[in-house]
Each structure stands twice: as C-alpha cells, then as structure tokens.
Amino acid sequence: MLSRSHPKPSRTGRPRSVAADEAILEATRASLVDLGWSKLTMGDVATRAGVAKTTLYRRWAGKNELVVDAVAVLFDELELPDLGSLSADVQAVVLQFAALLERPETQTALMAVVAESTRDEALRTRIRDSIVNRQKHLVLQGRQRAQERGELPVEQDEAKAALTADLIFDVIAGAVVHRALVSAEPVDEDWARRFTLLLLAGLGAAAAG
Amino acid sequence: MLSRSHPKPSRTGRPRSVAADEAILEATRASLVDLGWSKLTMGDVATRAGVAKTTLYRRWAGKNELVVDAVAVLFDELELPDLGSLSADVQAVVLQFAALLERPETQTALMAVVAESTRDEALRTRIRDSIVNRQKHLVLQGRQRAQERGELPVEQDEAKAALTADLIFDVIAGAVVHRALVSAEPVDEDWARRFTLLLLAGLGAAAAG
DNA sequence: CAGTTACGCTACGGGTCGTAGCGTAAGAAC
DNA sequence: GTTCTTACGCTACGACCCGTAGCGTAACTG
Numbered sequence: 270m271l272s273r274s275h276p277k278p279s280r281t282g283r284p285r286s287v288a289a290d291e292a293i294l295e296a297t298r299a300s301l302v303d304l305g306w307s308k309l310t311m312g313d314v315a316t317r318a319g320v321a322k323t324t325l326y327r328r329w330a331g332k333n334e335l336v337v338d339a340v341a342v343l344f345d346e347l348e349l350p351d352l353g354s355l356s357a358d359v360q361a362v363v364l365q366f367a368a369l370l371e372r373p374e375t376q377t378a379l380m381a382v383v384a385e386s387t388r389d390e391a392l393r394t395r396i397r398d399s400i401v402n403r404q405k406h407l408v409l410q411g412r413q414r415a416q417e418r419g420e421l422p423v424e425q426d427e428a429k430a431a432l433t434a435d436l437i438f439d440v441i442a443g444a445v446v447h448r449a450l451v452s453a454e455p456v457d458e459d460w461a462r463r464f465t466l467l468l469l470a471g472l473g474a475a476a477a478g
Numbered sequence: 479m480l481s482r483s484h485p486k487p488s489r490t491g492r493p494r495s496v497a498a499d500e501a502i503l504e505a506t507r508a509s510l511v512d513l514g515w516s517k518l519t520m521g522d523v524a525t526r527a528g529v530a531k532t533t534l535y536r537r538w539a540g541k542n543e544l545v546v547d548a549v550a551v552l553f554d555e556l557e558l559p560d561l562g563s564l565s566a567d568v569q570a571v572v573l574q575f576a577a578l579l580e581r582p583e584t585q586t587a588l589m590a591v592v593a594e595s596t597r598d599e600a601l602r603t604r605i606r607d608s609i610v611n612r613q614k615h616l617v618l619q620g621r622q623r624a625q626e627r628g629e630l631p632v633e634q635d636e637a638k639a640a641l642t643a644d645l646i647f648d649v650i651a652g653a654v655v656h657r658a659l660v661s662a663e664p665v666d667e668d669w670a671r672r673f674t675l676l677l678l679a680g681l682g683a684a685a686a687g
Numbered sequence: 688c689a690g691t692t693a694c695g696c697t698a699c700g701g702g703t704c705g706t707a708g709c710g711t712a713a714g715a716a717c
Numbered sequence: 718g719t720t721c722t723t724a725c726g727c728t729a730c731g732a733c734c735c736g737t738a739g740c741g742t743a744a745c746t747g
Contacts, residue, residue: 279691284692284745289694380596381594383589385516435663436673440673442660444648451652467645471676492722531726535705
C-alpha cells in the first residue's frame with residue numbers, strides 16, 4: 270500500500286519495527302495539527318513517536334516524503350457510495366472530500382507537498398500514486414455505475430472517454446480544493462448541490478455537443 | 479496597489495527607497511525561479527537585491543508576505559479580452575491563467591503560500607486582496623459582458639447571482655490549477671476548449687433548472 | 688553459536704532565522 | 718546651513734533545525 274523507501278526484502282537481520290512505522294506516521298499527523306507544515310520538524314516527530322531521529326531518516330528521505338505517507342492513509346476513507354443516482358453519488362463524494370479538507374492536517378499538508386512536488390519529480394510520482402490516483406479512481410467508478418444505470422452513454426472512443434474523465438476529475442477535485450482552501454469558504458450541502466447540478470448539466474450537454 | 483507593511487505616512491525622515499522595493503521583489507522572483515519556495519532564503523534575496531537583510535525585515539514580516547507581494551504583480555497581466563462571445567472569452571482567460579501557472583516562480587510560490595495561509599489569517603487576507611480578488615473580478619466582468627451581449631440573462635436575485643459567480647470562479651480557477659499543478663498536464667487549447675464547453679453548457683442548463 | 692540488520696543515543700559542522708547595535712545616509716523642518 | 722527623524726548597510730549573535738557519522742546494543746536468522 271505505502272511505498273516507503275525500498276525495504277529490500279532481506280531475509281536476515283533485525284526486522285524493521287512496524288509499530289514504529291505507524292507511531293511515526295501518527296506522530297507526523299499530530300505534529301501537522303499542532304504545528305502545521307512549516308513548523309513541523311523531523312526532530313519533533315521523532316520525539317512524539319518515541320523513536321530516534323535517525324530512524325526517521327532510515328525510512329524516509331525527508332519531510333516531504335514522510336508527510337505524503339502520513340496524509341495518504343486519510344484518503345482511504347474516500348468511498349463512492351451507491352445512492353442510486355449519479356447526482357447523489359457525486360454530491361456525496363464532494364462532501365466527503367470536503368470533510369477531508371477540513372481536517373487541519375490535510376489542509377496544511379496537501380497544498381504544501383504539491384507545491385514541493387513542482388520541483389521534485391519523484392515526489393510528484395509519489396503523490397500521484399498514493400493520493401491523486403486514489404481519487405481519480407472514484408471518478409472512473411462513478412462513471413461506470415452511471416453507465417450501468419443508463420444515466421451516461423457508453424462511449425465508443427476510448428481515448429476521448431479518458432480525456433473526459435481527466436477533465437471531470439480536475440474540475441471536481443480542483444473546484445472543491447479551491448473553494449475550501451483558496452476561497453476558504455465552507456463546502457456545505459448547498460454548495461455541493463449547486464456544483465453537482467452545474468457539472469452534470471454540463472456533462473450531459475457536452476456529451477451531446 | 480501593494481499593501482506592504484504599514485509604510486505609516488511619516489512626512490519626516492529618510493524615505494524608503496522605492497528602487498530597493500522593486501529590486502527586492504525582482505530578486506525574490508529570481509530566487510523563486512532558481513531555488514524554489516523551500517530553498518529560498520531571506521539572506522539570498524537580500525544578496526541578489528543588493529540590500530541588507532535587515533532592510534527586508536523592515537518591510538516584510540517574513541518570507542510568506544514577501545513572496546505573496548513578489549508574485550502578486552504577475553497577476554496584473556491577466557485581462558479579459560473581448561473576443562465577441564462568452565465562450566471565446568472564457569477560453570482565452572483559461573489559457574492566460576495557465577500560462578501564468580507555467581512560470582516556475584508562480585508554480586512553486588502559489589501553492590506554498592496558500593498552504594501557509596491555512597494557518598495564518600492575515601496572510602490569507604493578503605492573498606485574497608492581492609491575488610484572488612483580482613481573478614474573481616474577471617469572472618464578474620465576463621458575466622457582465624455576456625449579459626450585455628444577451629448570452630446570459632440578467633438575474634433578479636442578487637444574492638443568488640453572487641453565489642453562482644463564486645461557484646463559477648472556484649470551478650474555473652480550481653480546475654485550471656488542479657490540471658496544471660496536481661495532474662501536472664498541459665492546459666492547452668484543446669483542454670481549454672473542452673473545459674469551456676462543459677462549463678458553459680452546465681451554466682446554461684443550471685440557470686434553467 | 689555467529690552473522691546481519693535495525694535501533695537509540697550522542698555529537699557534530701553547516702545553514703538559516705530574526706534581532707540588536709552602531710555608524711552613516713537622505714530627506715524634512717526650522 | 719543646522720537639527721531632527723527615519724532608513725540604510727554592516728556585523729555579530731543565540732537559537733534552532735538539518736542531515737550524518739559513529740558507536741554500542743537489540744532483534745532475528747541460519
């Protein structure tokens with residue numbers, strides 16, 4: 270699930286403490302809540318986790334990678350409910366995602382690691398694998414369900430369908446993040462309803478055009 | 479235009495060097511390009527600008543505020559062209575915004591300062607005033623033009639119209655930023671066209687519903 | 688048992704932070 | 718001009734964090 274730094278399946282020697290692993294990630298989230306991204310230090314995390322600072326560096330290259338892993342697990346909560354209609358499903362996912370973005374550890378970490386990733390290809394890949402693709406999967410899943418329900422047509426052109434899915438994903442995730450973190454206004458049910466209405470109306474019309 | 483730290487219009491004493499002001503902001507942008515947000519230091523900026531480090535601290539509280547001001551002026555370039563149709567106008571603005579996000583100094587700085595702003599109310603206000611509201615104005619301006627052209631109805635309910643404008647703004651800005659910085663894929667003409675189609679179709683249908 | 692790897696701990700050089708102190712520079716008021 | 722006031726450059730400083738090296742110990746394998 271989590272990539273970590275190549276644990277290199279060596280059959281000999283003292284094994285890495287999995288308990289320490291979870292303690293470190295938990296401590297990282299706690300430190301994010303208390304101090305925020307910029308004031309979080311490796312030393313503080315180590316102290317909170319009850320491990321030596323060197324142990325952190327044996328597993329993670331630095332703050333960036335550590336925080337990505339610590340936050341990534343929170344995105345496991347995201348699930349696509351089956352509420353019977355595409356509209357209801359989208360709205361529910363939007364609210365789930367918004368709830369995630371309300372948590373202080375997610376707020377302060379998400380934008381920061383993405384900012385770092387603009388100058389670090391490996392970090393970008395890591396974020397994509399452990400966070401972004403997990404969200405994108407929800408979009409693909411939602412489309413499939415909608416197609417099974419007959420709410421969306423089964424597209425012929427595979428390439429075009431993938432482009433549309435990418436577009437939808439950027440619109441949903443982008444809009445929610447921007448609303449929550451840039452505009453800093455609540456993503457409540459009313460907003461989610463209006464957004465979903467806009468999106469699905471556009472999706473239907475765009476598919477026809 | 480730029481707020482800066484209260485220049486307190488004192489009529490006496492040596493005036494602050496406006497040349498130094500511009501040199502510092504220019505040096506900040508250069509440092510962002512060369513080093514990126516995380517490795518940018520106040521000392522480096524001071525050296526590049528040819529001023530003492532203390533001079534920076536006399537005008538800006540820290541790195542956050544400095545970078546916001548340095549990047550804010552880049553957003554002055556954004557203009558709403560009058561291309562004759564709402565669709566063409568939206569598409570053009572999207573491409574302009576995308577071009578801004580391709581610049582390395584904007585990429586690395588924008589997400590970082592927003593991340594910081596989640597824990598700093600004053601910084602959030604500064605960003606809103608110098609960057610976000612400047613973008614939002616384009617949305618309001620575009621709506622007005624479209625209404626004058628008869629492409630959009632003049633809404634009665636003022637409050638509802640404001641909510642819709644906010645929604646549109648978050649969708650446009652959010653989608654472009656997400657595409658450019660999270661998905662890290664190009665915002666080219668094709669993408670802008672498909673996005674605009676989706677948005678305007680949704681806008682029309684949502685207004686009807 | 689020996690071999691191998693992880694751990695905790697300490698200590699270190701190097702870098703950045705933000706500030707204090709001082710002498711000097713540049714305008715304003717008289 | 719002289720005096721007043723504020724900005725500037727420069728130096729130096731304690732505080733903090735970084736990332737690593739070195740060492741003795743712990744845990745697990747064969």
